[in-house]
Amino acid sequence: MNLKQAFKIAAKSIAAKKGRSALTMLGVIIGLTAVIILVSFAKGQNKWLEDYYASMVDNSISIYAYKWSMYGSDESVAEDLYSYCQQMSDYLIGVTPMSQVYGNTTIKFGSKTITQDNTDWNSRPQIYLGNQQYTVCQGYTLAKGRDLTYLDVEKLNQVCVLGAKAAATIFDYADPVGQTIYINGTPITVVGLYEDSGLDEYSSKDRVILMPYTLSRLFNGNVDSGQFIAVAKDATSATLAVTMLNGYGKGLVGDNGSFWAENQNQYIDNSNEQSRMQQLFLGGIAAISLLVGGIGIMNIMLVTVTERTREIGIRKAIGAERKSIIAQFLIEACLICGLGGLIGIAIGYLGTAIVCKLVLGFISWPDMTVTVGSFLFSLAMGVIFGLYPAVKASGLQPVEALRAD
Amino acid sequence: MLIEVKNLYKIYNEGKENEVRALDGIDLQIDRGEFVAIIGASGSGKSTLMNVLGLLDIPTYGEYHLDGDDVTTLTDKKQAHTRNKQIGFIFQGYNLIPALSAAENVELPLIYQGLPIDEREVRVEEALHKVSMFDRSGHKPSEMSGGQQQRIAIARAIATHPPIIMADEPTGALDSKTGKHVLEILHTLHQETGTTVILITHDNSIAATADRVVRISDGKIIYDGPREGAGL
Ligand SMILES: Nc1ncnc2c1ncn2[C@@H]1O[C@H](COP(=O)(O)OP(=O)(O)OP(=O)(O)O)[C@@H](O)[C@H]1O
Numbered sequence: 203m204n205l206k207q208a209f210k211i212a213a214k215s216i217a218a219k220k221g222r223s224a225l226t227m228l229g230v231i232i233g234l235t236a237v238i239i240l241v242s243f244a245k246g247q248n249k250w251l252e253d254y255y256a257s258m259v260d261n262s263i264s265i266y267a268y269k270w271s272m273y274g275s276d277e278s279v280a281e282d283l284y285s286y287c288q289q290m291s292d293y294l295i296g297v298t299p300m301s302q303v304y305g306n307t308t309i310k311f312g313s314k315t316i317t318q319d320n321t322d323w324n325s326r327p328q329i330y331l332g333n334q335q336y337t338v339c340q341g342y343t344l345a346k347g348r349d350l351t352y353l354d355v356e357k358l359n360q361v362c363v364l365g366a367k368a369a370a371t372i373f374d375y376a377d378p379v380g381q382t383i384y385i386n387g388t389p390i391t392v393v394g395l396y397e398d399s400g401l402d403e404y405s406s407k408d409r410v411i412l413m414p415y416t417l418s419r420l421f422n423g424n425v426d427s428g429q430f431i432a433v434a435k436d437a438t439s440a441t442l443a444v445t446m447l448n449g450y451g452k453g454l455v456g457d458n459g460s461f462w463a464e465n466q467n468q469y470i471d472n473s474n475e476q477s478r479m480q481q482l483f484l485g486g487i488a489a490i491s492l493l494v495g496g497i498g499i500m501n502i503m504l505v506t507v508t509e510r511t512r513e514i515g516i517r518k519a520i521g522a523e524r525k526s527i528i529a530q531f532l533i534e535a536c537l538i539c540g541l542g543g544l545i546g547i548a549i550g551y552l553g554t555a556i557v558c559k560l561v562l563g564f565i566s567w568p569d570m571t572v573t574v575g576s577f578l579f580s581l582a583m584g585v586i587f588g589l590y591p592a593v594k595a596s597g598l599q600p601v602e603a604l605r606a607d
Numbered sequence: 608m609l610i611e612v613k614n615l616y617k618i619y620n621e622g623k624e625n626e627v628r629a630l631d632g633i634d635l636q637i638d639r640g641e642f643v644a645i646i647g648a649s650g651s652g653k654s655t656l657m658n659v660l661g662l663l664d665i666p667t668y669g670e671y672h673l674d675g676d677d678v679t680t681l682t683d684k685k686q687a688h689t690r691n692k693q694i695g696f697i698f699q700g701y702n703l704i705p706a707l708s709a710a711e712n713v714e715l716p717l718i719y720q721g722l723p724i725d726e727r728e729v730r731v732e733e734a735l736h737k738v739s740m741f742d743r744s745g746h747k748p749s750e751m752s753g754g755q756q757q758r759i760a761i762a763r764a765i766a767t768h769p770p771i772i773m774a775d776e777p778t779g780a781l782d783s784k785t786g787k788h789v790l791e792i793l794h795t796l797h798q799e800t801g802t803t804v805i806l807i808t809h810d811n812s813i814a815a816t817a818d819r820v821v822r823i824s825d826g827k828i829i830y831d832g833p834r835e836g837a838g839l
């Protein structure tokens with residue numbers, strides 16, 4: 203009795219019991235498919251959550267810095283803060299004052315007049331005041347012309363840069379660079395144009411008209427909003443910069459003003475904890491489905507013990523050695539569970555692709571450890587419970603095995 | 608002497624109140640080429656005797672020499688080889704493997720013997736022809752009548768050309784006509800190849816076809832001799 207014969211007998215036995223073999227295989231297939239899809243989906247969902255939280259991470263720092271002086275607000279605060287932030291270039295990308303021109307503004311170009319009354323709010327330009335770092339702080343890209351410069355701010359140059367929608371509203375898609383518009387009667391030269399950021403109509407980003415913040419004396423009655431926005435390189439830098447800014451700011455404004463700097467990231471800190479919980483939960487589900495699959499295999503294997511005990515009795519009576527019976531059952535279990543496992547893995551990968559694509563929008567492939575681990579687990583279950591009747595019955599006297607009912 | 612048994616006992620639940628002495632001191636010798644019928648009432652111990660003689664069961668006490676070898680001390684592996692090479696079994700309940708076809712059932716002992724495929728095919732064909740079942744080679748046991756299944760079982764028993772055939776009530780589940788046919792096959796085999804046949808039955812008319820009759824009762828041999836004196 204050699205291995206080849208054991209193989210032949212096992213293959214014959216599998217082929218002869220197609221229904222039972224298929225059923226056992228189905229148990230393995232379902233178990234593996236379920237585990238692979240669940241675990242991969244869980245992994246994908248985690249990645250999705252991580253990405254989502256990453257997209258939520260906001261590295262911008264809101265700063266409020268205001269100081270009274272004999273003449274109202276103290277303009278030197280903006281300059282001091284700016285130069286302090288320049289020193290923090292390891293952490294910060296930029297800093298800019300940020301205020302809006304409020305009230306019913308009138309924008310004129312040629313014969314065209316845009317006011318609150320004749321233009322819908324969702325196409326009406328929004329006038330902002332900032333410095334030469336406004337562009338980088340708000341994530342704009344220049345499409346044409348030039349950005350604001352330090353000199354524009356310093357010299358109170360009456361210039362502006364237009365958002366794509368603002369330009370479209372005022373100039374009807376003609377080239378705005380070099381043209382002069384009148385805002386509340388003040389001539390302002392358009393020096394640059396931003397690229398369309400592709401946001402929807404409810405976003406005001408592309409409706410911007412950006413002017414040097416030093417022009418506030420012409421538009422906001424010289425009232426300084428005291429608001430700044432700084433952008434950090436990453437979340438860690440943001441946290442550090444906030445601490446540093448708060449330390450610096452107290453000295454900057456002294457007792458005659460107020461200062462605070464803050465970053466939104468602290469409010470989404472628990473996201474990691476949440477995704478860890480998710481991972482644990484889905485890992486648990488996977489373990490349970492593996493267990494259920496395993497019990498399925500066990501069940502099918504054990505259900506046939508009596509039937510197989512008789513068969514073993516017959517085989518012993520006609521001269522099978524104990525070891526060839528065990529070899530036959532071992533090979534049978536390995537073939538069925540191995541083949542079932544491979545099919546299960548294939549379906550699992552396919553299912554993963556489909557489910558992830560449909561639900562998450564991207565494919566998260568199963569980990570090799572999960573695939574190999576669950577394959578080995580179901581193989582082990584199959585072998586253990588497939589061998590059980592063989593080991594038990596082949597040790598009996600043939601008459602005892604034949605008597606099984 | 609092919610089979611030599613001395614003081615053979617098979618005792619179930621020994622020493623307990625429900626003790627059964629299925630074999631109660633059997634002395635028996637069977638020579639090569641004999642056709643022996645073992646007869647007795649139900650529960651007298653016929654099947655137990657055959658199981659012990661066929662190495663399907665172990666005796667509680669006693670000596671058993673098969674072809675001169677003491678087989679009570681054989682290892683499991685040697686016992687398997689002996690069953691495979693020396694003995695062909697025919698059971699009342701056929702004991703075919705239901706999932707395998709007729710030819711595959713007949714082939715099985717030959718595979719365990721390690722014969723190459725071409726030789727196996729020759730033997731399977733020959734055995735199936737002997738029981739006139741060659742045309743049913745591909746059928747499963749469930750697709751055959753009782754008599755046909757028993758003929759497949761006989762084919763399986765003779766395929767290895769064993770020196771001994773042991774048949775436990777081979778006609779017990781068959782009608783008399785079919786039973787007669789099965790019996791004829793065994794007689795033909797005995798005459799043509801000189802195979803030793805041990806036939807167990809409780810049917811006098813079947814026992815009467817054997818040269819020698821052994822009658823047992825309550826695990827003891829109460830008659831052993833030619834059929835003429837067996838009172839059949
Ligand atoms: N496993 C067992 N445990 C206990 N007693 C048993 C066992 N097997 C058989 N016996 C008893 O041994 C005795 C002999 O049984 P055996 O099967 O050899 O009888 P038999 O002559 O073949 O009868 P039958 O003609 O009905 O087949 C019977 O009394 C039976 O009850």
Ligand SMILES: [Mg+2]
Nearest residue numbers: 653654655775
């Ligand atoms: Mg019996």
